[in-house]
Amino acid sequence: MNVTELFGSNVFNDEVMKNSLPKEVYKSLRKTVDEGVPLDTSIASAVAAAMKDWAVSKGATHYTHWFQPLTNLTAEKHDSFIEPDGDKVIMQLTGKSLIVGEPDASSFPSGGTRATYSARGYTAWDPTSPAFVKEGTLYIPTVFLSYTGETLDKKSPLLKSMTALDTQAKRLLKLFGIECKKVTTTVGPEQEYFLIDEEVYFKRKDLVLTGRTLFGAPPSRGQEMEDHYFGTLKTRVSEFMRDLDETLWTYGILAKTRHNEVAPAQHELAPIFTTANVSVDNNQLTMELMKKVAQKHGLVCLLHEKPFEGVNGSGKHNNWSLSTDTGLNLLEPSESPEKNPLFMLVLACVIAGVDKYQGVLRASVATAGNDHRLGADEAPPAIISVYLGDQLGALVDAIVLGGKYVPKKAVPGSIGVPESPIFPMDTTDRNRTSPFAFTGNKFEFRMLGSLASVADPNIVLNTVAAEMFSQAADALEGAKDFDKACAEYTKKLLTEHYKVVFNYDGYGPEWEPEAERRGLLNNKTTADAIPECFKNENVALFVRQGVYTEKEAIARANIQLENYNKTINIEALTMIEMAKREIYPAVNGYATELCDAICAKRAVSEKMIVSADVALAEKLSLLIDGLSASVEKLEKDLLEMPEELLPASKKMAHVIVPDMDAVRTIVDELERICSSEYWPYPTYYDIMYSVK
Ligand code: ADP
Ligand code: MG
DSSP: OOHHHHTTTTBOOHHHHHHHSOHHHHHHHHHHHHHOOOOOGGGHHHHHHHHHHHHHHTTOOEEEEEBOBTTSSOBOOEEEOEEEETTEEEEOOOHHHHHEEOOBOTTSOOTTOSOTTOOBEEEEEOTTSOOEEETTEEEEEEEEEETTSOBOBSHHHHHHHHHHHHHHHHHHHHHTTOOOSOEEEEEEEEEEEEEEEHHHHTTOHHHHHHSSOSOOOOOSSSSTTOOSTTOOOOHHHHHHHHHHHHHHHHTTOOEEEEEEOSSTTEEEEEEOOEEHHHHHHHHHHHHHHHHHHHHHTTEEEEOOSOSSTTSOOOBEEEEEEEEETTSOBTTOOOSOGGGOHHHHHHHHHHHHHHHHTHHHHHHTTOOHHHHTTTTSSSSOOSSOOEEOHHHHHHHHHHHHHOSOOOOOOOOOBOOSOTTSOOBOOOSSOOOSSOSEEEOSSSEEEOOOBSSSOTHHHHHHHHHHHHHHHHHHHHHHTTOSSHHHHHHHHHHHHHHHTGGGBOOSOTTSTTHHHHHHHHTOOOOOSHHHHGGGGGSHHHHHHHHHTTSOOHHHHHHHHHHHHHHHHHHHHHHHHHHHHHIIIIIHHHHHHHHHHHHHHHHHHHHHOTTSOOHHHHHHHHHHHHHHHHHHHHHHHHHHHHHTOOSSHHHHHHHIIIIIHHHHHHHHHHHHHHHHHSOTTTOOSOOHHHHHTOOO
């Protein structure tokens, strides 16, 4: 295999475009992609023809407008290239078909923006993300909107937020005498996932229907030995990873790092970062291909945020930064950040924005699945805070509190053995417990769940940064003594938002009360987090930056609540069915067998000791009774759901979820004492150690 030849072989990439498009057309398209110059639609026919020829040479017979509705998944509807030509057909893709499509929008979530009688929707080509051929179809990345112009997808607001950021960042740069054509957000999402054997998967209705286990006692060996992280890969896993990497490379996805994660059966894949929009598309494709490649290997890839209780769940660390087309990373502190006013101002703006809009940032990653992870052991708590590390932390402390900043010099590392190399060491340690950590020349937002779209938090981060940059530019444009004004403004922002900076252990018990004292939000459930999105000042932020209209902002929050309510409802119904139809009869069968054995033993001799049998049978009966009662309560509460989304979500979070926990506690207790011959499901041991 020749990786350099394989890479991007399914992508209509720059090289293919350069070779297949007329020179002027190529130049014009590049200007749109690189500099954000509006697309010249007169070039569409030429691009479409070249795209079609290339796709057909790759075996494609169809094309599709590929989009990202508000479901977290991607959507596609395939049309063939054929057009009648006498009694034959020709293969054709017109400029119009490349630029616009008209799928029926009525079956996609719209959060009430679309009246039921108006079903029409539009997809429009996004030339900034490359088209590709997959399984005989040409995929054209597109945005998706309603007949009345409301955006109905994740890509449109992401692109709008990138434009807002570009505009405002350029204003800021100009103040420092830096001219550039475009500032882009770069994103590198690290994707965590579980791999289990297909056979056990299909024996668990909960995994199939909800993506996670609703029951299951922890195995005797979980992650406490700390031996899975970075451990040697099992042959089947490494074959899967190899196959996956090769597949991803053909789609031009920069799959770079792969390793075992902390929990048994958990793994991670990290790509090299790229433009936010392309990164989002790539991650959607990565998740889809992970599932497909796993299937080829008789495996199932679980992307749920918390498939198993008691071991780590999966996240998607969102590495985020900003750079100019000239190669300047705005979050690069350089050797001496204290002498880098541009970096310090950008840093202060980001810190201030994250503090000011912490509620919407938290809400951007709120889902039923992620609620199980935030605040559990492995993930940061539901409180937003910023980690700066030793060096920047000390610098910010000095600015805010006064006092002297002593720059820390990087010391070369060595183990003191002459044969071993001397290596550069960092000035800052890693912090794994912060939700928003500065890591060298980027921020790593760690609250995102493994299943979610990467678009969600980046829409917020970009919008918030754009807002703070625009305020900074407003304040500093026309300043008489710019250097002085800039330093003062930076100090003001850092001082006002110092409360969000936390450089210590975010998992420690002291943090929650401390965060409360500081007045930071701690919205533990989706039902508590989403109301932030309805607040006037937060809606106004998106409207001001041109990312959402008021209607769109509200609709999206409603869709999130709706998803949350539906997810928990499905989980609860699945739980009830499993408990009533499978667990109850199984355990009853075992209890009956025990009682029969007691009778048989007694029949042989009155003196036969049966106390252990009796005790176990009694315990089983007691738990079965408890199970019945707890399931009944869950059923009853589900029947009494408020109609309105918000009250319903509160009830889901604060009544239904605790009800489900109560059912689960009893079932897990039953699993521990029920004979394995009777237990109806593969256990955690069977699942987590299913891949040999
Ligand atoms: P760490 O090990 O500290 O998390 P890495 O260099 O391994 O850092 O990067 C982790 C992820 O961050 C990778 O996906 C990488 O591509 C991404 N990344 C690195 N630099 C940037 C950047 N400037 N913008 C966005 N993502 C980045
Ligand atoms: Mg990382």
